[in-house]
Amino acid sequence: MGRRERDRAPPVNFPARPRSALGPSGGGSRRGTGQLPRRSLFIGVGLLPLVVAGCGTRGAEDAPVTEDEDLLQEHGFADADAQEIIDQLEALPVAERPQNLIASVTPTSLQLSDDAGREAELPLPPDQFYxxxxxxxxxxHECAFHSLTTCRGELRSREISVSVVDNSSGEILEDGTHTTHDNGFVGFWLPRGITADLTCALEDVTGTASISTQAEDDLTCLTSLQLT
Structure with a gap:
C-alpha cells in the first residue's frame, strides 16, 4: 500500500456567510455550489481551532488486496468486511475511535494501518461507492480520501436534510434527514458509475455539490460543500 499523510494547518478566517431563506421546513433558497476536483488534494487548510482534520491524499493504486489477520483481530474486525468496518468506524464517538489505527477509504478499497506497521486492504463492494x-x-479542510479515524468536520451531531439526484436518469438516490456523526460527517453508499447532484440543508442555509462515483480518483471525502 502507498503512504498515508496527515497534515495540520493554522486556522484561517472565512468571510461572513450571507443569510438565505431555506431549511428543511421549506421556503425559497439560495444554493451554494461546490465543484469537486477530480484529482487528489492536499489537506488541512481552513480549520477553526477546535476543528482538527487529517485526511488521506494518496491516489487509488492497483495494489493487491491484503489482510493482516493480527491487525484485524486486534481491532475487532476479524469477521467483518470493508463495508461493515466503514459503517462501524464512521459511527463511533470521536473519543472512542482508535488512536493507533489509520483507516482510509479510497474509491475501491478500505486501507488500514496501525502503529505496529501492520497493514490491511479490503475491497469495497464492486457495485457500491462510499x-x-x-x-x-x-x-x-481539503480532503481527497476519507480518513475514518482522523477526519473532523464542523457540524457535529446536527440534523441535516440530504438529497442525491442522478444526473443521467433523474432518479432520486437519497432524500431524507440525517444526523451527522460525532466527527461532523455523514456517509452514503451510492451506486458506482454515476454523476449526481448532492444537496444538504441545515435550518435556513443550503448548498449543492456535483459528485461522481465513476473514476478511481473520485473523492470519497466531500468537504467543499458550504451551506449559505
Missing part, C-alpha cells in the same frame, strides 16, 4: 460528506458553514 462517500462521506461534511457540510460546513464557516470552516472546513
Amino acid at each position: 462517500l462521506s460528506v461534511a457540510p460546513f458553514v464557516e470552516a472546513t
Whole structure:
C-alpha cells in the first residue's frame, strides 16, 4: 500500500456567510455550489481551532488486496468486511475511535494501518461507492480520501436534510434527514458509475455539490460543500 499523510494547518478566517431563506421546513433558497476536483488534494487548510482534520491524499493504486489477520483481530474486525468496518468506524464517538489505527477509504478499497506497521486492504463492494460528506458553514479542510479515524468536520451531531439526484436518469438516490456523526460527517453508499447532484440543508442555509462515483480518483471525502 502507498503512504498515508496527515497534515495540520493554522486556522484561517472565512468571510461572513450571507443569510438565505431555506431549511428543511421549506421556503425559497439560495444554493451554494461546490465543484469537486477530480484529482487528489492536499489537506488541512481552513480549520477553526477546535476543528482538527487529517485526511488521506494518496491516489487509488492497483495494489493487491491484503489482510493482516493480527491487525484485524486486534481491532475487532476479524469477521467483518470493508463495508461493515466503514459503517462501524464512521459511527463511533470521536473519543472512542482508535488512536493507533489509520483507516482510509479510497474509491475501491478500505486501507488500514496501525502503529505496529501492520497493514490491511479490503475491497469495497464492486457495485457500491462510499462517500462521506461534511457540510460546513464557516470552516472546513481539503480532503481527497476519507480518513475514518482522523477526519473532523464542523457540524457535529446536527440534523441535516440530504438529497442525491442522478444526473443521467433523474432518479432520486437519497432524500431524507440525517444526523451527522460525532466527527461532523455523514456517509452514503451510492451506486458506482454515476454523476449526481448532492444537496444538504441545515435550518435556513443550503448548498449543492456535483459528485461522481465513476473514476478511481473520485473523492470519497466531500468537504467543499458550504451551506449559505
